[in-house]
Structure formats: structure tokens, C-alpha cells
Amino acid sequence: MGTRLIIHTDSRKQSDVNTFESAAISLKKGYQAKYPTSKDVIKLVFVKTGKDITRAINSIGKGGLISLDIISHGNQGGIHISRDLVTPVKAGFIEKNAHEIIRRNSDRPQTEADAEFKEESMHGLYSDSSSKVGVSYYYNQVVTDSTDIAILSDIKFEVFTDNAVVEFHGCRTAEVIPVLNTYLKNNFAKNFSDNLHKKAVVIGHVTNSAPDKNPNGNHSDYRYGKVRVYKGGVLVRDKVDRGKLKLESLTTP
Amino acid sequence: MKKLFIVFLSITVFLLLVFLVVAKPYETMDEQRVSTVPVNIIVEFVNVTGDSNCTKLYVKESDTDIENGSALFPSIPDNIPAPDDGAHAYADNVFKLTGYTYEWVFRNAITGSENRKKSRRFDVIKWEILSPYTIWSERQGVDGEPLTEILTTPLAYEFKFEDHQPALFKMNNYIDCLAGQ
Numbered sequence: 001m002g003t004r005l006i007i008h009t010d011s012r013k014q015s016d017v018n019t020f021e022s023a024a025i026s027l028k029k030g031y032q033a034k035y036p037t038s039k040d041v042i043k044l045v046f047v048k049t050g051k052d053i054t055r056a057i058n059s060i061g062k063g064g065l066i067s068l069d070i071i072s073h074g075n076q077g078g079i080h081i082s083r084d085l086v087t088p089v090k091a092g093f094i095e096k097n098a099h100e101i102i103r104r105n106s107d108r109p110q111t112e113a114d115a116e117f118k119e120e121s122m123h124g125l126y127s128d129s130s131s132k133v134g135v136s137y138y139y140n141q142v143v144t145d146s147t148d149i150a151i152l153s154d155i156k157f158e159v160f161t162d163n164a165v166v167e168f169h170g171c172r173t174a175e176v177i178p179v180l181n182t183y184l185k186n187n188f189a190k191n192f193s194d195n196l197h198k199k200a201v202v203i204g205h206v207t208n209s210a211p212d213k214n215p216n217g218n219h220s221d222y223r224y225g226k227v228r229v230y231k232g233g234v235l236v237r238d239k240v241d242r243g244k245l246k247l248e249s250l251t252t253p
Numbered sequence: 254m255k256k257l258f259i260v261f262l263s264i265t266v267f268l269l270l271v272f273l274v275v276a277k278p279y280e281t282m283d284e285q286r287v288s289t290v291p292v293n294i295i296v297e298f299v300n301v302t303g304d305s306n307c308t309k310l311y312v313k314e315s316d317t318d319i320e321n322g323s324a325l326f327p328s329i330p331d332n333i334p335a336p337d338d339g340a341h342a343y344a345d346n347v348f349k350l351t352g353y354t355y356e357w358v359f360r361n362a363i364t365g366s367e368n369r370k371k372s373r374r375f376d377v378i379k380w381e382i383l384s385p386y387t388i389w390s391e392r393q394g395v396d397g398e399p400l401t402e403i404l405t406t407p408l409a410y411e412f413k414f415e416d417h418q419p420a421l422f423k424m425n426n427y428i429d430c431l432a433g434q
Binding site: 011012013014015016018019020021022025026028029073074075080082097100101106107108109110111112114119120139140170171172207208209210211212213219 | 275276281282283284299300301302303304305306307309324326337338339340342343344345357373389394396397398399424426427428429430431432434
């Protein structure tokens with residue numbers, strides 16, 4: 001008997017919290033329908049921080065985690081959880097300029113006044129310290145004072161079974177950005193997969209997902225759109241449609 | 254000593270050049286209000302959950318030159334709720350927003366050039382939801398899942414003050430999460 005862990009996270013927006021919760025419960029029902037006689041435990045956990053995520057994972061016994069689903073905000077750096085600050089914090093010279101430069105050619109460039117103050121703080125799970133800092137520059141969010149942030153090295157990866165299936169339902173955790181992925185920092189899904197057995201599967205989205213646009217009509221289902229699949233850190237499927245993904249070892253519904 | 258000074262000077266010049274090329278401090282940008290009277294925009298709620306900063310309002314119809322399908326970045330005054338969060342923030346709901354449009358003005362201090370580009374900022378002074386619409390219900394399902402309800406009762410909010418100066422509208426750190434998809 002093993003454990004299937006489904007984690008849904010907090011958000012600054014209540015509508016996102018509801019969407020994540022709906023998706024998590026829908027997924028739980030999917031597992032129950034696929035394995036009606038299974039004695040595996042399906043654990044549904046709501047978390048507010050990265051440390052909560054690592055605690056939920058690490059609480060499983062060695063070799064007991066069959067599958068992990070995380071439904072959350074996401075980006076190339078990790079599982080992103082942010083919160084509004086009661087009092088905005090003045091951005092430093094490097095942070096302010098980095099934020100302006102990164103966002104200069106985006107659809108919402110940041111003016112000097114926009115970048116002057118940080119209005120949110122970060123609390124998620126990221127690949128490592130440099131990923132954490134990169135994400136904080138992109139969003140102009142406070143990272144240094146948050147003691148509840150976690151990084152991959154906080155996870156006890158021995159809790160996963162050799163053929164575990166991990167799926168990040170949030171956005172862009174398997175995004176590949178030219179140059180960045182090759183020379184600086186690879187994406188979160190790949191980094192997570194590096195820590196697992198070569199038979200274990202990690203699935204992450206390539207783009208942002210809007211569950212209400214799922215062709216199957218289920219507004220609480222993120223399992224559609226382009227994904228990348230890693231096994232033991234090796235890319236085994238590139239930009240394939242999640243809805244049509246077929247893998248021998250895929251034990252998720 | 255002289256060698257050390259030359260090395261120090263070279264590094265300083267190099268770093269300064271990098272800063273000039275990358276940060277472009279000679280380029281400035283400003284977001285200016287375009288419409289002098291309030292205009293209407295019909296938007297649809299798209300439940301893109303990539304980040305809490307993802308905008309969820311996409312233009313369906315507009316009196317302005319903002320193209321249909323564009324992401325809109327609503328800035329809201331303190332005393333009305335945001336249309337893009339709360340119980341009414343649900344996929345496919347349609348909102349009529351009334352407010353002011355903006356444009357970006359980019360200036361280059363070296364060449365003296367000035368470029369203008371459409372901005373997606375929209376200062377909202379009034380919004381209403383078109384009926385019927387879906388809300389997140391306060392009731393929960395048997396498994397604790399959030400339920401929804403379809404309503405037809407009018408839902409609208411208006412900024413009651415005559416002063417509509419830009420500083421009264423809070424701009425979020427929005428991103429268009431569906432851009433390029």
C-alpha cells in the first residue's frame with residue numbers, strides 16, 4: 001500500500017484558490033474511479049507555503065509515495081506562491097533595474113515608478129536559491145524575508161517509489177527558455193526529475209494553462225495543452241499534448 | 254600602481270558600458286491617459302491561473318482601438334471591488350467596464366525620438382456583469398469541493414466620486430499569461 005499525494009496551494013486570488021481546490025478534488029475522484037479496489041491512500045492537502053509542500057512530501061515513509069500532483073501557480077523557477085505585503089518594501093538598485101530590464105519588452109513594461117516598491121512576497125517551492133532570486137526579479141517580489149520558502153534540496157526524495165509519477169498542473173514549470181536552460185538554469189520539472197529514479201516520470205506544462213478552455217469541458221482539469229515529460233532528468237516527450245499522452249508507466253488517471 | 258589604476262579604470266568603463274547597453278537609462282517610458290471621457294469595453298473572464306498576476310479579462314468588444322481578444326489590465330479605485338477576483342470571477346462571465354484608456358510614450362534622450370504604443374491599462378470607474386453569469390457558491394459539494402451557481406440578478410459597482418485622476422486607480426503588476434500561445 002502506498003500514498004498518492006495531491007497538493008493544492010494558496011493564491012492571492014480567491015477564484016484561483018477555488019479553481020485549484022476543484023481541480024484537486026476532481027483529480028482525487030479520477031484516482032478513485034481508476035483504482036476502485038486499491039488500498040492506496042489518496043491524501044489531499046491544501047498548503048500555503050513551500051515549506052508546507054516539503055513537509056507534506058517528507059511525511060510519507062521511504063519508498064511510499066506513488067504519485068504527486070501539485071495544482072498551483074507556476075513558472076520556470078518552481079511552484080509559485082505569493083502574498084500581498086501589508087507595507088510595500090523599497091526595491092534595491094539591482095532588483096529595480098533587473099525587474100525593469102526583464103519586463104521591458106513584455107506586454108506590461110514596468111516604469112521606474114512601478115519598480116520602485118515591492119508589493120508582494122514569495123512563499124513557494126523553487127529549484128534552488130538562484131531560481132528564487134530570478135523569479136523575485138521578474139515579479140519584483142520580496143524573497144529575502146520569507147522563511148517559509150523551500151527549495152528542492154529540502155525534499156527527501158527517497159520517499160518516492162522508483163516508478164513514481166509527478167505532475168505539476170501549474171503553468172510553465174517545464175518551459176524551455178533559449179540560453180537560460182542551456183547555460184544558466186534548467187526548468188523546475190527537469191530539476192525535480194534529476195532527483196528521482198530513472199523510471200520515475202515528471203510532467204510539467206510548457207505554457208500557461210486556462211482550465212476553462214480544456215477541450216474535455218471539465219473546468220477543473222489542467223490535463224490538457226503542451227507538456228514536457230522527464231525521466232531521471234532526461235527529456236522523453238517534448239511539447240506533447242497532455243490529453244493524448246500515453247506512457248506505459250503513467251499511473252495517473 | 255599605475256597598472257592597477259588602468260585595470261580598475263578599464264573594469265569601471267566596461268561595467269558602465271554594460272549598464273548603458275542593458276539598462277538603457279537614456280530611454281524613459283510613461284503611461285498616459287488617452288480618453289478624456291469614459292469609454293465602454295466588454296470583456297470576458299478567462300480562467301488563466303499561471304500566476305496571481307495573470308490578467309483574466311480579455312476584450313470581446315470595445316468602443317476604443319483596443320483589438321478584440323487583447324488582454325486588459327484593469328486598475329481599480331479603492332472603494333469598488335475588482336471584477337477579476339471574488340465570487341463573480343468565473344470562466345466565461347462577461348463584464349461591461351466603463352473607464353479610461355492609456356498609451357505608452359517611449360522617449361530616447363540621445364536621439365530625442367518619441368514613440369507611442371497602445372497600453373492595456375484601463376482605469377475602471379464602473380463595471381457590471383452581464384446576465385446570466387456564474388458565481389462561486391458559498392455552498393460546498395459532498396467532497397468539500399466549491400460549487401457554482403448561475404444567477405441573473407444584476408451585479409454592478411460604480412466609483413461615486415467626480416474626481417477621476419489617474420493616481421486614484423491602483424495598477425496591479427499584471428502580465429498577459431496567454432501572450433504568444
